[in-house]
Amino acid sequence: MRSPLESRNRLLDAAIGAIRAKGYDATTVDDVCAAAALTKGAFFHHFRSKEDLAISAAERWGVTTGALFQAAPYHLPEDPLDRLLAYVDFRKALLQGAPQDFTCLLGSMVQETYLSRPAIRDACRTGIFGHVATLTDDIAAAKALYAPGADWTAESLALHTQAVIQGAFILAKADDGPRIAADCLDHLRRYIALLFGREEGVKP
Amino acid sequence: MRSPLESRNRLLDAAIGAIRAKGYDATTVDDVCAAAALTKGAFFHHFRSKEDLAISAAERWGVTTGALFQAAPYHLPEDPLDRLLAYVDFRKALLQGAPQDFTCLLGSMVQETYLSRPAIRDACRTGIFGHVATLTDDIAAAKALYAPGADWTAESLALHTQAVIQGAFILAKADDGPRIAADCLDHLRRYIALLFGREEGVKP
DNA sequence: GACGACATACCATCTGGTCGGTACGTTTGG
DNA sequence: CCAAACGTACCGACCAGATGGTATGTCGTC
Numbered sequence: 001m002r003s004p005l006e007s008r009n010r011l012l013d014a015a016i017g018a019i020r021a022k023g024y025d026a027t028t029v030d031d032v033c034a035a036a037a038l039t040k041g042a043f044f045h046h047f048r049s050k051e052d053l054a055i056s057a058a059e060r061w062g063v064t065t066g067a068l069f070q071a072a073p074y075h076l077p078e079d080p081l082d083r084l085l086a087y088v089d090f091r092k093a094l095l096q097g098a099p100q101d102f103t104c105l106l107g108s109m110v111q112e113t114y115l116s117r118p119a120i121r122d123a124c125r126t127g128i129f130g131h132v133a134t135l136t137d138d139i140a141a142a143k144a145l146y147a148p149g150a151d152w153t154a155e156s157l158a159l160h161t162q163a164v165i166q167g168a169f170i171l172a173k174a175d176d177g178p179r180i181a182a183d184c185l186d187h188l189r190r191y192i193a194l195l196f197g198r199e200e201g202v203k204p
Numbered sequence: 205m206r207s208p209l210e211s212r213n214r215l216l217d218a219a220i221g222a223i224r225a226k227g228y229d230a231t232t233v234d235d236v237c238a239a240a241a242l243t244k245g246a247f248f249h250h251f252r253s254k255e256d257l258a259i260s261a262a263e264r265w266g267v268t269t270g271a272l273f274q275a276a277p278y279h280l281p282e283d284p285l286d287r288l289l290a291y292v293d294f295r296k297a298l299l300q301g302a303p304q305d306f307t308c309l310l311g312s313m314v315q316e317t318y319l320s321r322p323a324i325r326d327a328c329r330t331g332i333f334g335h336v337a338t339l340t341d342d343i344a345a346a347k348a349l350y351a352p353g354a355d356w357t358a359e360s361l362a363l364h365t366q367a368v369i370q371g372a373f374i375l376a377k378a379d380d381g382p383r384i385a386a387d388c389l390d391h392l393r394r395y396i397a398l399l400f401g402r403e404e405g406v407k408p
Numbered sequence: 409g410a411c412g413a414c415a416t417a418c419c420a421t422c423t424g425g426t427c428g429g430t431a432c433g434t435t436t437g438g
Numbered sequence: 439c440c441a442a443a444c445g446t447a448c449c450g451a452c453c454a455g456a457t458g459g460t461a462t463g464t465c466g467t468c
Binding site (some may be wrong): 028029030040041044047050 | 456457458459460464
């Protein structure tokens with residue numbers, strides 16, 4: 001017998017993959033079971049409902065991507081603005097392969113569920129805004145250093161970066177590739193550089 | 205008997221409303237029929253399938269929003285940069301009410317369908333990139349005027365504006381309101397102003 | 409032997425889609 | 439001028455398959 005946690009995580013990973021590719025509603029419980037090589041009995045042993053699965057998947061997404069970003073090298077520079085720019089570079093570097101491999105589970109799921117499944121929407125909101133919060137400190141520090149009197153808040157700029165990234169994902173799906181999304185991140189990087197008076201061209 | 209075009213458009217408008225609120229997959233044919241006060245027989249008289257409906261709805265969305273933007277006052281300024289900034293202001297002014305009332309049908313639908321329904325994805329892509337094309341000329345003119353040597357293309361900036369707008373919609377849905385989205389459009393406006401050397405504060 | 413971790417079989421409901429039929433307008437032929 | 443023939447718009451009952459969820463049983467481990 002396998003470890004129950006492993007089975008549960010296999011189901012969650014299968015769900016994350018399926019929802020990223022087909023969306024929440026088009027993903028069936030049988031899809032998830034098949035992808036996880038488990039049966040429906042196992043599924044409903046670990047999750048009370050499909051909605052419960054989605055919420056747990058959102059939480060797992062938050063945990064795994066949180067670990068990915070925390071371990072990423074963009075935290076290394078001493079200058080907070082350098083860290084912020086490195087974050088954008090890091091996000092750009094992640095744009096590899098097909099859209100279902102680099103786009104965000106939470107961003108797509110919240111679009112489907114924001115009205116009809118408030119619990120799922122809340123889970124997505126928590127994940128998205130939690131990631132925003134990890135950026136806000138660096139942005140606030142950079143602002144204090146380079147643009148103390150600016151008439152925008154650190155949080156609003158952090159949210160803006162997420163808007164660009166999420167919007168770039170939509171364009172990537174419409175265009176079926178990461179090219180346009182990468183261009184958008186270039187514009188985001190240029191904006192940040194302009195905003196803080198760091199004129200250096202787009203790529204360091 | 206009503207005019208057949210009126211019935212068809214009623215079905216399309218009902219579909220647009222339902223898909224914007226619940227997404228493509230969660231929207232049932234019966235939902236659409238009920239909202240249009242017609243029966244399933246009428247539905248399948250006008251559309252071959254649910255997918256056909258979605259494609260036609262995307263086309264109608266393109267036509268109606270195209271007319272809305274073409275008639276909008278942001279085309280009035282003589283300076284192309286002023287037109288571009290007025291476009292952003294116009295988009296910000298549209299952020300009223302609940303997310304399902306101001307967000308984009310195509311942006312949300314393409315997220316669900318980009319892999320499993322290529323025909324719908326193509327219809328969304330046509331609509332989105334068609335709107336981008338209406339911006340590109342003004343941006344190109346503004347670039348020729350104010351930033352002729354810049355290392356970005358007019359089209360990439362037009363695409364970036366759409367990324368910000370679409371991403372702002374996602375955040376609006378996650379937050380259940382337009383506040384964050386409006387802040388994102390402020391950042392977009394600030395970026396454009398910085399990019400073209402028009403430093404005037406955010407709001408004119 | 410009790411309990412957690414599954415599997416299997418099954419069910420009620422929903423969903424997209426079909427189909428025969430009806431009401432009504434239009435065309436055609438005499 | 440009229441009526442048969444035909445086409446369009448629409449209705450509503452029906453269907454096959456899919457879907458979320460349940461009930462029950464089995465197997466291995468503590």
